[in-house]
Amino acid sequence: MVIYGVALLAGCMMVGLIIGDLLGQLLGIGANLGGVGIAMLLLIFITSWLKDHDRLPEATVSGINFWNAMYIPIVVAMAASQNVAAAFSGGLVALLAGVLAVVLGLLLVPVIAGKTSDEESRRSLAAATEGDE
Amino acid sequence: MMLESLIELFDKYHLVAAFAIIGLAMYAAYWVSARFTRGKLHGSAIAILIGLLLAWVGGVVTGGKHGLADISLFSGLGLMGGGMLRDLAIIATAYGVQFSEIRKAGVRGVVALFAGVIVSFVAGGAVAVAFGYTDPVDITTIGAGAVTYIVGPVTGATLGASSEVIALSIAAGLVKSILVMVVTPMSARMIGLDNPRSAMIFGGLIGTTSGVAAGLAATDARLVPYGAMTATFYTGLGILLAPTLLFLAVRALV
Numbered sequence: 001m002v003i004y005g006v007a008l009l010a011g012c013m014m015v016g017l018i019i020g021d022l023l024g025q026l027l028g029i030g031a032n033l034g035g036v037g038i039a040m041l042l043l044i045f046i047t048s049w050l051k052d053h054d055r056l057p058e059a060t061v062s063g064i065n066f067w068n069a070m071y072i073p074i075v076v077a078m079a080a081s082q083n084v085a086a087a088f089s090g091g092l093v094a095l096l097a098g099v100l101a102v103v104l105g106l107l108l109v110p111v112i113a114g115k116t117s118d119e120e121s122r123r124s125l126a127a128a129t130e131g132d133e
Numbered sequence: 134m135m136l137e138s139l140i141e142l143f144d145k146y147h148l149v150a151a152f153a154i155i156g157l158a159m160y161a162a163y164w165v166s167a168r169f170t171r172g173k174l175h176g177s178a179i180a181i182l183i184g185l186l187l188a189w190v191g192g193v194v195t196g197g198k199h200g201l202a203d204i205s206l207f208s209g210l211g212l213m214g215g216g217m218l219r220d221l222a223i224i225a226t227a228y229g230v231q232f233s234e235i236r237k238a239g240v241r242g243v244v245a246l247f248a249g250v251i252v253s254f255v256a257g258g259a260v261a262v263a264f265g266y267t268d269p270v271d272i273t274t275i276g277a278g279a280v281t282y283i284v285g286p287v288t289g290a291t292l293g294a295s296s297e298v299i300a301l302s303i304a305a306g307l308v309k310s311i312l313v314m315v316v317t318p319m320s321a322r323m324i325g326l327d328n329p330r331s332a333m334i335f336g337g338l339i340g341t342t343s344g345v346a347a348g349l350a351a352t353d354a355r356l357v358p359y360g361a362m363t364a365t366f367y368t369g370l371g372i373l374l375a376p377t378l379l380f381l382a383v384r385a386l387v
Contacts, residue, residue, distance in 0.1 A: 077214030085192025090304020098308025
């Protein structure tokens with residue numbers, strides 16, 4: 001049933017958020033530390049275990065894939081509800097601080113990534129997509 | 134009268150109305166992409182740009198904090214694009230991801246996280262100093278704002294910064310987030326952002342969740358889970374480092 005997939009996704013999210021919350025409390029930062037990332041890892045492990053044991057029927061998968069496919073529309077709705085006006089009204093200090101942080105961050109991507117293993121990584125992305133379709 | 138009841142209806146069924154509105158916006162964006170850019174500029178990138186533009190209009194018209202969602206006709210956008218459904222959709226993108234890819238980039242992802250928080254903080258702090266701020270609390274708060282628009286106010290509140298400086302730090306974080314949405318698809322080729330490994334490093338370096346989520350969506354949706362995976366730790370790490378270690382460093386230097 002489709003709801004099994006949605007429930008699995010929701011369950012992973014809640015467990016991940018609980019762990020992230022506990023981590024945050026443990027470090028005394030009063031914020032969720034990596035809850036979404038932990039939930040992603042949980043979903044990867046659980047679905048691949050279920051697939052290996054032939055317990056992941058098509059209907060269940062479609063419950064997950066629906067939300068996967070809704071990702072871009074949701075991001076567009078997110079963009080439409082951002083506080084863009086405040087970003088522009090912060091003056092030159094805010095503007096320059098934000099711009100400099102982005103430029104330096106982007107420039108560091110190739111530095112930390114290194115060139116050599118990118119080819120390999122790109123191939124695996126291509127292979128994974130072929131497998132999906 | 135007709136108009137009034139129509140607005141009431143949109144308000145009552147806000148989430149459903151938002152699905153229809155976003156669907157329409159997506160259709161328009163993909164049409165523009167195919168018709169005028171021959172698909173060179175992704176439909177999703179155009180849709181996000183339209184969203185940001187509408188958010189700006191909404192903010193100017195209402196003076197509220199939630200862009201277009203502050204106009205009651207479009208209030209469902211706030212729920213649809215809010216943290217809850219966004220995170221659910223981000224997690225869903227992890228389905229089908231190769232764990233081996235994540236493990237391979239793991240160490241560099243962690244390096245990118247620390248580098249990302251520190252570099253953004255220094256960038257924000259340096260701009261604050263250049264504009265004549267001398268109080269370590271102000272410099273730290275503005276630096277933290279350049280990390281994300283959540284780290285800024287949390288740090289400012291912890292250190293007891295003034296509300297003007299906190300507002301400034303939020304604005305710096307918003308500029309960063311919005312700029313990432315727009316600039317990522319344009320610079321993707323230049324910085325080699327076309328594989329899971331560099332996406333994870335990108336997520337760690339940039340970190341601001343909404344920026345990374347939208348930036349990667351506009352570049353190549355297949356990269357989303359990898360970038361989101363590291364970005365999810367970024368704000369927490371920023372809140373951990375900014376009011377403590379980084380504040381001490383600023384105080385020692387100033």
